[in-house]
Amino acid sequence: MPTLVHEFAWPDRVVIGTIGIPGARTFYLQVRAGTQLVSIALEKQQSALLADKIDDILDQLIALEGNPFSVPTGTPIELVDNDPLEDVQEQFRTGAMSLGWDPTTAQVVIEAYPLTEVEADTDDDPLDQDNDEVPEMLLVRMPVGTARAFTKRTREVVGAGRPLCPLCGYPMDADGHVCAAPEV
Numbered sequence: 001m002p003t004l005v006h007e008f009a010w011p012d013r014v015v016i017g018t019i020g021i022p023g024a025r026t027f028y029l030q031v032r033a034g035t036q037l038v039s040i041a042l043e044k045q046q047s048a049l050l051a052d053k054i055d056d057i058l059d060q061l062i063a064l065e066g067n068p069f070s071v072p073t074g075t076p077i078e079l080v081d082n083d084p085l086e087d088v089q090e091q092f093r094t095g096a097m098s099l100g101w102d103p104t105t106a107q108v109v110i111e112a113y114p115l116t117e118v119e120a121d122t123d124d125d126p127l128d129q130d131n132d133e134v135p136e137m138l139l140v141r142m143p144v145g146t147a148r149a150f151t152k153r154t155r156e157v158v159g160a161g162r163p164l165c166p167l168c169g170y171p172m173d174a175d176g177h178v179c180a181a182p183e184v
Helices: 044-063 144-159
Strands: 004-008 013-019 026-033 036-042 090-102 107-114 136-143
Touching: 004 026, 004 036, 013 044, 013 144, 026 044, 026 136, 036 044, 044 090, 044 107, 044 144, 090 136, 107 144, 136 144
Parallel strands: 004 136, 036 090
Antiparallel strands: 013 026, 026 036, 090 107, 107 136
């Protein structure tokens, strides 16, 4: 069965956002081009790592002699996006992701694939081949300025969670905290 690819070659918007309160937030990667809108759920750690790795790629490109792709060192002010997520309808929960660079278009490329559950087959029967679910993926290509804006916003969203306890380093809930720091 062919894979359904949600492809965005030059998206109007690429952001990480959340729904819920700190400690119980769901993170989403949301992409829009015109009327096409896709939202995929991902973990907080996936969001943070994605931002870190995109910045790594951009920083490496800046270091190339002459910065041939005109990679900005900071976020262009006109690309700052602090708006909330749009109508969120989760397409899938992200499992594997890949990140790359396309020098022909000077774009960062993100591929995201759904989390898959492989259950143990206890009957020794072949896996059910009549599953009606179509395999899908998200493919996003974003220019360097948009990528910088994406990483800035993602770091702000990730950092807006629960404050960390200065003693044990674990998140503190609004209704209390049992500190895991050893007593002195």
